[in-house]
Structure formats: C-alpha cells, structure tokens
Amino acid sequence: MDAKLKQESPPDMARKECMRLLARASFEELNAAWEALADKPDVSPVRGPETGLVMVRGRIGGGGDAFNLGEATVSRATVRLSTGEIGHGQLLGTDKQRARLAAIFDALFQRDANRAAVEALHRQIASRIDTEDRRTAEETAATRVDFFTMVRGDD
Amino acid sequence: MYVAVKGGEAAIANAHRLLADRRRGDRTLPSITIQQVVEQLGLAVDRVMAEASLYDRELAALAVRQARGDMIEAIFILRAYRTTLPRFGYSEPVDTATMKVERRVSATYKDLPGGQLLGPTFDYTHRLLDPSLIDDAAVEEPAVKEPGEHVMRVSDILDGEGLIEGDGRMPEGHVMGDLTREPMEFPMARDLRLQALARGDEGFLLALAYSTQRGYGRTHPFVGEVRIGEVEVELDLPELGFAVSLGVVRVTECQMVNQFMGSAKQPPQFTRGYGLVFGQSERKAMSMSLVDRALRTDEFSEDIVAPAQDQEFVISHADNVQATGFVEHLKLPHYVDFQAELDLVRRMRRDYDAARTGSQDGMKEAAE
Numbered sequence: 001m002d003a004k005l006k007q008e009s010p011p012d013m014a015r016k017e018c019m020r021l022l023a024r025a026s027f028e029e030l031n032a033a034w035e036a037l038a039d040k041p042d043v044s045p046v047r048g049p050e051t052g053l054v055m056v057r058g059r060i061g062g063g064g065d066a067f068n069l070g071e072a073t074v075s076r077a078t079v080r081l082s083t084g085e086i087g088h089g090q091l092l093g094t095d096k097q098r099a100r101l102a103a104i105f106d107a108l109f110q111r112d113a114n115r116a117a118v119e120a121l122h123r124q125i126a127s128r129i130d131t132e133d134r135r136t137a138e139e140t141a142a143t144r145v146d147f148f149t150m151v152r153g154d155d
Numbered sequence: 156m157y158v159a160v161k162g163g164e165a166a167i168a169n170a171h172r173l174l175a176d177r178r179r180g181d182r183t184l185p186s187i188t189i190q191q192v193v194e195q196l197g198l199a200v201d202r203v204m205a206e207a208s209l210y211d212r213e214l215a216a217l218a219v220r221q222a223r224g225d226m227i228e229a230i231f232i233l234r235a236y237r238t239t240l241p242r243f244g245y246s247e248p249v250d251t252a253t254m255k256v257e258r259r260v261s262a263t264y265k266d267l268p269g270g271q272l273l274g275p276t277f278d279y280t281h282r283l284l285d286p287s288l289i290d291d292a293a294v295e296e297p298a299v300k301e302p303g304e305h306v307m308r309v310s311d312i313l314d315g316e317g318l319i320e321g322d323g324r325m326p327e328g329h330v331m332g333d334l335t336r337e338p339m340e341f342p343m344a345r346d347l348r349l350q351a352l353a354r355g356d357e358g359f360l361l362a363l364a365y366s367t368q369r370g371y372g373r374t375h376p377f378v379g380e381v382r383i384g385e386v387e388v389e390l391d392l393p394e395l396g397f398a399v400s401l402g403v404v405r406v407t408e409c410q411m412v413n414q415f416m417g418s419a420k421q422p423p424q425f426t427r428g429y430g431l432v433f434g435q436s437e438r439k440a441m442s443m444s445l446v447d448r449a450l451r452t453d454e455f456s457e458d459i460v461a462p463a464q465d466q467e468f469v470i471s472h473a474d475n476v477q478a479t480g481f482v483e484h485l486k487l488p489h490y491v492d493f494q495a496e497l498d499l500v501r502r503m504r505r506d507y508d509a510a511r512t513g514s515q516d517g518m519k520e521a522a523e
Binding site: 051052076 | 211408410
C-alpha cells in the first residue's frame with residue numbers, strides 16, 4: 001500500500017530519474033562534483049559499499065513470460081548524511097566507490113540546499129549520455145540499407 | 156584398498172610459475188591491458204560473459220588475459236568467480252523493444268519500420284586477411300547520418316495479422332525456475348531451457364542448430380529479426396517501493412520464425428524460436444533460437460527424431476564448464492583405478508588362456 005502510493009507520486013519519478021543518471025555516472029564525474037561541493041555534510045555508511053550479483057531477466061519472445069538470462073555484477077551502498085537524509089547507490093560493475101558516491105548524491109538530492117548542485121550534475125551526465133547515444137544512432141543510421149528496384153529488361 | 160598418495164607440490168608450483176611466464180610471453184613486448192582487451196577483443200569478452208553467465212566486461216577481459224585466450228578456461232574462471240558473490244536479487248525483465256539498436260536485420264521483410272541497419276558486421280566482408288592491421292594503420296571515423304524512425308519489432312508486425320504465435324507464455328501458475336538455485340530436472344520447462352541455452356557453449360549450439368537445418372529435426376526457419384544493442388537493467392528496491400536503473404547491458408536478440416502449426420482449434424500460423432544472449436553474438440543468438448524451437452516438441456506434438464529435439468541430451472551437454480570438467484578430469488591421476496583394471500584384465504587373460512589350453516588338451520585327446 002505504502003509502496004504503491006510512493007510509486008505514483010511525482011517526486012519519486014524525479015528520484016528514479018536521479019538514480020538512473022547516477023548509475024550511469026563515471027567515477028570522475030561523481031568525484032569532481034563531490035569535490036566542488038561547498039558545504040560537504042558528514043557521511044556515514046548504513047550498508048556497504050558492497051559488490052554482488054543481480055540475476056538479469058529477459059522475456060520469452062521479447063514480450064512473453066520472464067526467464068533468467070544471466071547475472072551481472074552490481075555494486076551498492078546506502079549512506080546517511082549528518083543532516084539525516086538516507087541515500088542509495090546501485091550500479092552495474094564492481095566499482096564500490098562509484099556506488100558510494102552515487103548514494104551520497106541520491107541523499108543530497110533530497111536536500112533542498114543541495115538539490116540545484118545535484119541537478120547540475122544530472123544535466124552533465126544526461127548530456128554526455130545523450131551525446132554518446134546520438135553518436136551511436138547516427139553511426140548506425142549510416143549503415144541503413146537503401147534498396148532500389150532493378151528495372152527489368154522486358155516490357 | 157585406497158592408498159593416499161602425496162607429492163608433486165614443488166612440481167605444481169613450478170608449473171604454475173612457468174604458466175605465468177608463458178602467459179606474459181616475450182618481456183620486450185608491452186603487456187596488454189584489460190582495457191585493451193575490452194576495446195579490441197570485445198567479441199571474445201562478450202562470449203566469455205555470455206557463457207560464464209556473468210555480465211562484467213572488465214572481469215571477463217581479465218579472465219581472457221589470465222587464460223591466455225583460452226575461451227573455455229576464461230569462462231570457467233569467471234563462472235567460478237561469480238560463486239564468491241552474494242545475490243542481491245532479480246532484475247525486472249529487460250525490454251528489448253526499447254533497445255538502443257546498433258544493428259538490426261530481418262530476412263523476412265525488406266522494407267520495415269526502422270529499416271535494415273547493418274551496424275558493425277562481418278557480413279559482406281571478403282574474409283581476406285588484412286595486412287594493413289599488421290602496421291596499425293590509421294582507422295577512419297565512422298560515417299554518420301540522421302537517425303530514422305523507431306526500430307519496430309518484426310514479431311509485432313506479423314502479430315498484428317494473427318499469422319504468428321505470440322511471445323511465449325508459460326502455463327498458468329508456473330513459477331519461473333533458476334538453474335543456479337535448483338538442480339536440473341527433466342522434462343524441463345521452456346524458461347529454464349532458455350536460461351541453459353543462453354549460457355550454453357556456442358560451438359555446441361551452433362552444431363545442433365546446423366543439424367536441424369540439415370534435416371535432423373527440421374523446423375523451416377527464417378530470421379524474422381536479429382537485433383543488437385543496449386537495454387536498461389532495473390532492480391526493484393523494496394526500501395523505496397519502485398524499480399531503479401542499474402545501467403545498461405548490451406545484448407543480442409534473435410526472433411526466428413518457423414513454419415506453421417495449426418489444429419482443429421487454431422488456424423495455421425508461424426511458430427517461433429527465441430534467442431537472447433549477453434553481448435554481441437548473433438551466431439549464438441541464432442543458434443539458440445533454432446535449438447529453442449527444435450526443443451518445443453511437446454507444445455506442437457512433434458515426434459522426437461533428432462538430437463536437437465531431445466531436451467535431456469541438449470541441456471545436459473550444453474554447458475562447457477561441466478563438459479570440460481568431466482572430459483579433462485580424465486588426465487588427472489587415475490593410478491589406483493587403472494591398477495584395479497590392470498589386475499582384472501590380467502585375471503581375465505589367465506582364465507582365457509586356461510580355457511584355451513584346456514580345450515586344446517581336450518581336442519588333442521579326442522584326436523588320439
């Protein structure tokens with residue numbers, strides 16, 4: 001019930017998007033943003049950082065019932081800021097420090113005082129991903145086959 | 156009697172030291188880095204991830220390097236590593252319809268929404284060795300063009316007309332199985348078979364798929380679609396009550412369209428086989444989809460007449476880590492077993508000789 005209410009409320013869509021971008025952030029992006037932060041709160045660990053596995057599932061036929069495709073490494077961390085906010089970081093790979101920084105920024109996102117700084121980081125990450133995706137899409141588009149019909153000799 | 160034998164510690168230590176030396180090779184050449192393996196031997200990395208059943212490009216590259224390029228050894232190492240990690244949970248099923256497509260071809264439709272996108276393919280190359288790679292010649296930047304419309308799934312096009320069976324559904328009340336948690340049992344449901352095939356040996360599945368084309372369990376296939384690209388992996392976080400993205404993985408998907416089945420209750424329609432594999436590997440995804448279709452004999456009341464249709468045969472032998480373990484263990488010391496066999500054959504020979512001498516004596520007596 002509680003979970004369902006949360007799922008439908010708009011702030012959580014913002015948080016979901018926040019976490020999606022943080023999961024794609026490089027260590028350098030996260031670290032630079034952390035270094036640039038003016039008033040750093042104290043951070044204490046709640047869980048992790050730790051590395052484990054998530055079983056990635058697919059769907060039979062692409063859209064049917066689920067099956068287990070195989071596992072992926074995932075690193076995650078949960079932190080508490082000295083100001084009370086709890087943040088979760090979880091991302092593919094074995095980089096625990098990235099996961100910890102992602103958790104810190106998830107927590108900072110919930111503080112009005114830091115929200116603008118986190119959103120600036122989001123824009124930076126989103127812009128890099130968009131540029132990369134755009135580039136891949138353009139390169140792929142250049143390999144699209146243009147068919148043309150051969151005119152037959154007889155009439 | 157079992158006699159425990161000790162020994163060989165020094166020999167083993169020196170053998171592994173020698174292995175490390177041979178792995179490094181000529182010290183005057185630079186050592187290859189993990190990132191170089193990821194970037195320049197990407198398809199080897201992809202194969203190791205797929206068959207180790209663990210998506211992590213850096214770790215797979217490390218395994219390739221550690222195994223000196225021996226793929227099955229690398230797969231074994233990575234598979235063993237995954238057993239050291241805790242399981243955090245199951246992801247939401249990945250949505251291949253929203254894939255960031257890097258390649259998509261269909262052999263059934265020429266003009267289809269999204270078009271035929273060749274991507275970085277070996278197809279249509281002449282398979283001639285390229286001497287320019289010896290000297291590390293400069294490589295051109297890829298050509299670019301304005302991207303077109305959404306790359307629609309081919310199965311959705313046919314599905315609109317009802318001419319093809321839908322995406323696979325398991326029977327009502329079926330609980331999804333997990334091979335890494337339960338022992339194998341036969342008959343095995345399709346979801347578990349797909350998990351086994353997804354991590355099965357590429358060469359084994361390729362050979363089985365080939366056998367179906369040559370008539371051993373024919374399924375009349377067409378490639379409806381092969382697509383390669385990145386999909387998002389989402390994990391439900393109970394503490395938040397919603398699923399969050401963990402990042403993206405590259406996968407290859409194959410929709411194989413096979414000849415019709417119909418019944419008194421259902422008009423004839425195309426049937427399907429499905430392949431989904433970590434990384435870029437359309438040979439594996441295509442083989443998987445052919446074998447998946449061949450194994451669906453119970454759903455279509457087909458007679459099992461060929462190896463590719465026999466699920467116990469296929470699934471029990473598809474895992475190359477198990478296979479190599481059992482085959483390669485034969486080279487480990489079997490001194491005691493062999494001594495026992497040697498004793499046995501000597502005894503049999505004595506009995507044989509005794510019987511022969513006895514019967515010769517008997518014949519001799521009869522002749523006299």
